Amino acid sequence: MFIVILLIALSVWGVAWVIVDVRRDGYGQRATDWSRVAGHDDALQRAESTTSYR
Structure with missing residues (x-):
């Protein structure tokens, strides 16, 4: 019983x-x-730097 309590x-x-x-x-x-983060593509930043949108 002592071992169980221990x-x-x-x-x-x-x-x-x-x-x-x-x-x-x-x-x-x-x-x-x-x-x-590697490979992170910020769509908003890319859209602001281009002249046309898709």
């Missing part, structure tokens, strides 16, 4: 540690800087 306590501690670690890892959502 395993449950370690499991609870591990889950709590994972939650804390994931919350402070620094890799949260960030706004995308579209000027740095």
Whole structure:
């Protein structure tokens, strides 16, 4: 019985540690800087620089 209680306590501690670690890892959502995305074609900028529209 002691081993079962020990395993449950370690499991609870591990889950709590994972939650804390994931919350402070620094890799949260960030706004995308579209000027740095490869192959990004800004249609509005392209339309403003041309004389005719499709």
